[in-house]
Amino acid sequence: GNSVTQMEGPVTLSEEAFLTINCTYTATGYPSLFWYVQYPGEGLQLLLKATKADDKGSNKGFEATYRKETTSFHLEKGSVQVSDSAVYFCALSLNSGYSTLTFGKGTMLLVSP
Amino acid sequence: KAGVTQTPRYLIKTRGQQVTLSCSPISGHRSVSWYQQTPGQGLQFLFEYFSETQRNKGNFPGRFSGRQFSNSRSEMNVSTLELGDSALYLCASSGDRINTGELFFGEGSRLTVL
Numbered sequence: 001g002n003s004v005t006q007m008e009g010p011v012t013l014s015e016e017a018f019l020t021i022n023c024t025y026t027a028t029g030y031p032s033l034f035w036y037v038q039y040p041g042e043g044l045q046l047l048l049k050a051t052k053a054d055d056k057g058s059n060k061g062f063e064a065t066y067r068k069e070t071t072s073f074h075l076e077k078g079s080v081q082v083s084d085s086a087v088y089f090c091a092l093s094l095n096s097g098y099s100t101l102t103f104g105k106g107t108m109l110l111v112s113p
Numbered sequence: 114k115a116g117v118t119q120t121p122r123y124l125i126k127t128r129g130q131q132v133t134l135s136c137s138p139i140s141g142h143r144s145v146s147w148y149q150q151t152p153g154q155g156l157q158f159l160f161e162y163f164s165e166t167q168r169n170k171g172n173f174p175g176r177f178s179g180r181q182f183s184n185s186r187s188e189m190n191v192s193t194l195e196l197g198d199s200a201l202y203l204c205a206s207s208g209d210r211i212n213t214g215e216l217f218f219g220e221g222s223r224l225t226v227l
Contacts, residue, residue: 032214043117043203043218089156093214100146100169101214105155 002027006090006104013080013111021075021107023064023090031092033057033066033073034101038087047075047088085111115140117219119204125225131192134222138185138206145187146216147179150201159202162187191224199226 007022025031032051036044048057053068062077073090090104118137126132138145147159158171162181179189185206191198201223205216 034214036218041220043220044205044216045218046215049214091214100158100161100171101148101156101216102158103148103156 002031002092002094002102004090004092004102004104006088006107009087009106009108011107011109013109015082015111015113016079017111019075019077019080019084019109021088021090021109023073023075023104025071025073025090025092027071027092027094029094031094033064034091034093035062035064035073035075036089036091036103038089038106040086044089080109080111082111082113085109117204117206117217119202119219119222121222122220123223123225125227126194127227128194128196130194131190132194132224133188133190134202134204134224136187136189136204136206136219138187138204139208139217142206142208142217143185144207145181145185146205146207147187147189148203148205149173150203150221151199156203159189194226196226199224 003026005024034049035047037047038044048059050057050066056065064073064075087106087108089106091101093101120135144163146161148156150156161169165181176192181187201221203221205218
């Protein structure tokens with residue numbers, strides 16, 4: 001079946017530190033890959049996506065590259081801010097025509113000033 | 114443009130009762146999906162509706178059901194509530210006929226079963 005594995009959190013960083021959140025996936029077929037973010041008390045928001053191998057998704061200083069050879073989609077940011085504190089979810093969808101996402105369990109990021 | 118609206122935001126029920134949750138998608142969106150979020154299991158897909166038809170279903174018991182109306186608003190129902198049904202139920206809408214995975218989520222309905 002399809003699955004997404006993320007590193008467990010919480011990840012605790014100081015402001016301006018470098019961030020990496022690891023994500024690997026298992027899928028039957030060729031998935032699209034996503035990072036969603038959930039701020040406290042809010043629903044999920046799409047952060048970035050990549051639809052094919054070697055694509056790089058980027059948004060708000062965050063980046064992730066679709067690595068088919070390692071089945072990975074690690075999230076990175078060069079300099080985190082306190083406002084980046086949230087839960088980050090890696091997800092995949094198979095282009096089957098259905099709007100169905102398979103999510104990882106989420107990684108909480110806590111950034112201190 | 115208004116986002117996805119879910120009601121109620123919070124509710125408390127007792128075991129054995131039933132509950133109905135409502136979701137109004139973004140205007141023009143015809144696909145509505147439901148997810149259950151719990152600390153232990155994370156986010157799990159319940160079902161998806163498109164143009165009033167259920168076109169995909171997750172691995173949940175028959176106590177979980179849903180429907181979609183002609184205006185794309187959706188409801189989900191859970192009957193004979195169990196303690197394990199306590200969760201945040203998230204609704205998401207999409208304007209894509211073909212899946213691109215870009216979903217717009219509401220803030221959720223937090224259900225507590227006592």
